Amino acid sequence: MIELSFENNPPNDVNVQEQKISEERFQKEKELKNNLLRVYLTSEARQRLSNINLVKPDIAKNLENMLIQLVSSGKLDRRLNDDDLKKILNQIQGTPKREFKVRRI
Secondary structure, X not given: XXXXXXXHXXXXXXXXHHHHHHHHXXXXXXXXXXXXXXXXXXXXXXXXXXXXXXXXXXXXXXXXXXXXXXXXXXXXXXXXOHHHHHHHHHHHHOOOOOOOOOOOO
16 A cells, blocks of 8 residues: 555655755754854753753743854853853743742731
8 A cells, every 4th residue: 555655656856855955954053053052051051951941942942042143143252151041031031930928827
């Protein structure tokens, strides 16, 4: 049955080549992004970013894109530590964590 489907619709070499080029481009972009983050983030900041990626991947992706834009525009000229990354995260999220006071009567 699988052979019949290939006989009716032979694989298109152009689509396979386009997919291969797309995968290579994706891998190169991922490698470049990881290299930039390795250079501009301390190990603690990279660890925090990977932890965020496990819990909230959309926020981590936004943060990575923001850092890459800062590096490419020349606005980031030093390594960011964990505290710097926390400040940026608070700016992205907008509202800081609320502190709760518990009163016992």
